[in-house]
Amino acid sequence: MNKKTILTFMMIAATTAASAQKITVKEAEIDCRKVQYFKPVTATFNLKNKGSRRLKINDVRVSCGCIKADYPKEEIASGDEFTISLTYDARQMGHFFKEAAIYSNGSKEPLYLSMKGIVMEDVPDYTGDFPFVIGNLRLDKRDLEFDDVNKGDQPVIDIHIINDGTTVLEPNLMHLPPYLTTPSSKQYLRPGNQGKISVTLHTEKLRDYGVTETSVYLANKPGDKVSIDNEITASAVLLPQFAQMTETQRLNAPQLTLSANEIKVDLADKDKATERIELTNSGKSPLQISSLHMYSKALKLTLGKRTLKPGEKTTMKVTVEREAYKNARTRPRILMITNDPKNPKIEINITTL
Numbered sequence: 001m002n003k004k005t006i007l008t009f010m011m012i013a014a015t016t017a018a019s020a021q022k023i024t025v026k027e028a029e030i031d032c033r034k035v036q037y038f039k040p041v042t043a044t045f046n047l048k049n050k051g052s053r054r055l056k057i058n059d060v061r062v063s064c065g066c067i068k069a070d071y072p073k074e075e076i077a078s079g080d081e082f083t084i085s086l087t088y089d090a091r092q093m094g095h096f097f098k099e100a101a102i103y104s105n106g107s108k109e110p111l112y113l114s115m116k117g118i119v120m121e122d123v124p125d126y127t128g129d130f131p132f133v134i135g136n137l138r139l140d141k142r143d144l145e146f147d148d149v150n151k152g153d154q155p156v157i158d159i160h161i162i163n164d165g166t167t168v169l170e171p172n173l174m175h176l177p178p179y180l181t182t183p184s185s186k187q188y189l190r191p192g193n194q195g196k197i198s199v200t201l202h203t204e205k206l207r208d209y210g211v212t213e214t215s216v217y218l219a220n221k222p223g224d225k226v227s228i229d230n231e232i233t234a235s236a237v238l239l240p241q242f243a244q245m246t247e248t249q250r251l252n253a254p255q256l257t258l259s260a261n262e263i264k265v266d267l268a269d270k271d272k273a274t275e276r277i278e279l280t281n282s283g284k285s286p287l288q289i290s291s292l293h294m295y296s297k298a299l300k301l302t303l304g305k306r307t308l309k310p311g312e313k314t315t316m317k318v319t320v321e322r323e324a325y326k327n328a329r330t331r332p333r334i335l336m337i338t339n340d341p342k343n344p345k346i347e348i349n350i351t352t353l
Contacts, residue, residue: 003122003242004153005353012179012207017331021105022049022050022051022106023047023048023049023050023051023055023102023104023106023111024047024048024050025045025046025047025048025111025113026045026046026047027045027046028045028112028113028114029046029113029114029115029116030043030044030109030114030115030116031115031116031117031165031166032088032116032117032167033118033164033165033166034117034118034120034123034164034165034166035088035090035117035118035120035123036090036119036122036123037090037091037093037119037120037121038089038091039090039092040087040088040089040090041088041090041115041223042085042086042087042088043085043086043087043088043115043185044083044085045080045083045084045086045113046081046083047083047084047087048079048080048081048082049076049077049078049080049081049082049106050078050079051078051106051232052078052178053078054075054076054077054078055075055076055077055078055104055105055106056075056104056105056241057071057072057073057076057084057102057103057104058078058103058112059103059104060084060100060101060102060103061100061101061110062086062098062099062100063098063099063100064098065237066088066091066092066098067086067087067088067089067098067100068086068087068089069084069085069086069087070084070085070086070087070293071084071085071099071102071246072084078329082141084100084102084113086098086100086113086115088115090119090324092119093119093120093121093185094118094119094272095116095117095118095119095166096115096116096117096118096119097114097115097116097180098114098115098116099112099113099114100112100113100114102149117166118166118191123186124192126138126162126164126320128203129160130160130162130164131303134218134229134230135165135166135220135221135224135229136163136164136166136167136169136229137161137163137164137169137189137218137220138161138162138164138169138220139159139160139161139162139163140159140160140161141157141159142162142231142232142233142329143232143233143234143235143329143330144157144159144199144232144233144234144235145235145237146201146234146235146236146237147237148237148239148345149201149203149236149237149238149239150203150239150241151204151206151238151241152203152204152236153203154200154201154202154203154343155200155201155270156198156199156200156201157198157199157201158196158197158198158199159196159197159198159199159218159232159340160194160195160196160266161194161195161196161197162189162191162192162193162194162195163189163190163191163192163193163194163195164191164192165191165220166191167191168188168189168190168191168231169188169189169220169221170186170188170189170219170220170221170222171187171189171195171197171219171220171221172186172187172188172197172217172218172222173197173199173216173217173218174216174217174218174219174220174224174226174234175215175216175217175226176216177214177216178202178205178273179202179203179205179206179212179236180199180200180201180202180214180216181199181200181202181203182197182199182200183198189212197218199234199315201236203236203238206236206238206263208291209238209239209240209290209337210237210238210290210291210293210335211235211236211237211291211293211335211337212235212236212238213233213234213235213236213293214233214235215231215232215233215234216231216232216234217230217231217232218230218232224345226250233329233330235295237335237337237345239344239345240290240337240339240344242341242344245341250341251284251303252283252284252285252289253283253284253285253339253340253341253342254281254283254284254285254286254287254308254310254338254340255280255281255282255287255337255340255342255343256279256280256282256283256287256336256338256340256343256346256349257279257280257281257282258277258278258279258280258346259277259278259279259280260277260348260349261348261349262348262349263275263320263349263350263351264351264352264353265320265350265351265352265353266351266352266353267320267322267325267352268353270322271321271322271323272319272320272321272322273319273320273322274317274318274319274320274327275317275318275320276315276316276317277315277316277348278313278314278315278316279303279308279313279314279315279316280308280311280312280313281308281309281310281311281312282311283310283340284310285310286307286308286309287307287308287312287338287339288306288307288338288339289306289307289336289337289338290306290337290338290339291335291336291337292306292334292335292336292337293334293335293336294332294333294334294335295330295331295332295333295335296324296325296328296330296331296332296350297324297328298320298321298324298325298327298332298350299318299319299320299321299332299334299350300319300320300321300330301316301317301318301319301320301334302314302316302317303316303317304316305336317335318334318350319346320332320350320352325350325352332349332350333347333348333349333350334347334348334350335347335348336348
């Protein structure tokens with residue numbers, strides 16, 4: 001082969017590669033999970049023409065007559081996104097796996113899309129008792145709050161779960177800190193079965209008084225990755241101890257007085273709103289605010305002083321952001337831990353008008 005022929009061959013190969021069609025699909029297999037008998041179910045696939053020329057779908061061939069396909073009949077421009085839908089008539093009980101082959105001018109080989117699930121005579125609705133969804137698990141809570149605990153306590157919170165999928169699951173909590181534990185024995189949940197995960201707080205392993213907050217992650221089975229989609233928040237409020245105080249110390253103790261125990265903000269026509277609360281030490285010794293915690297990212301807070309002499313005042317300024325408040329998963333509030341033996345924990349709720 002001479003140099004001219006080699007050069008011509010390389011130019012043809014480069015031109016072919018440059019014009020090669022590429023179709024990408026976000027999810028080539030969709031799990032429809034539980035499907036009601038005789039109620040058709042549709043799986044919609046999101047695709048994109050990543051080639052350099054217009055894409056034309058010539059045909060979609062389904063694996064059986066129980067499947068209907070809906071796809072674009074017109075040409076799809078380079079870079080455009082599009083969808084293909086497969087609808088299964090659900091006229092047969094039990095597990096199903098259906099497939100479609102997509103033929104186009106983009107490739108000599110078809111692109112395969114599939115849908116699966118299980119057709120059942122009755123599909124139970126768990127949304128009331130198990131409102132939260134992580135993968136194929138439904139659970140009754142997604143926030144663990146160990147409120148008002150003391151050193152030496154070992155409170156337990158149960159997360160009640162149900163397998164809403166079609167396969168056996170092995171649920172477990174990942175990334176537990178040293179102060180939180182769960183039973184070491186494995187738990188297997190068949191489809192439709194209920195279970196629970198008991199989480200124990202070991203207060204002796206908490207380092208500081210006030211709020212300790214972390215995130216743990218619920219896996220459907222071993223090997224699941226950690227992400228915000230399977231996050232569960234866990235918080236503990238460890239109170240300071242005043243049991244050993246003498247009567248004289250109690251009489252001369254600090255005392256926190258608030259101008260309001262609740263903040264009401266008007267966010268109707270604003271992106272954010274700010275309110276103020278006045279804090280006063282009405283006691284006879286210095287007041288210390290040792291911990292200050294906000295339970296929502298919607299809140300921004302500034303406090304003039306953390307230590308107040310008897311009779312001294314300071315101002316807490318709280319700003320609430322509207323969009324973050326609307327999307328808050330937990331109840332927005334502020335928590336303070338003080339050395340006031342009558343009010344070691346102060347909670348300020350945030351509401352909107």
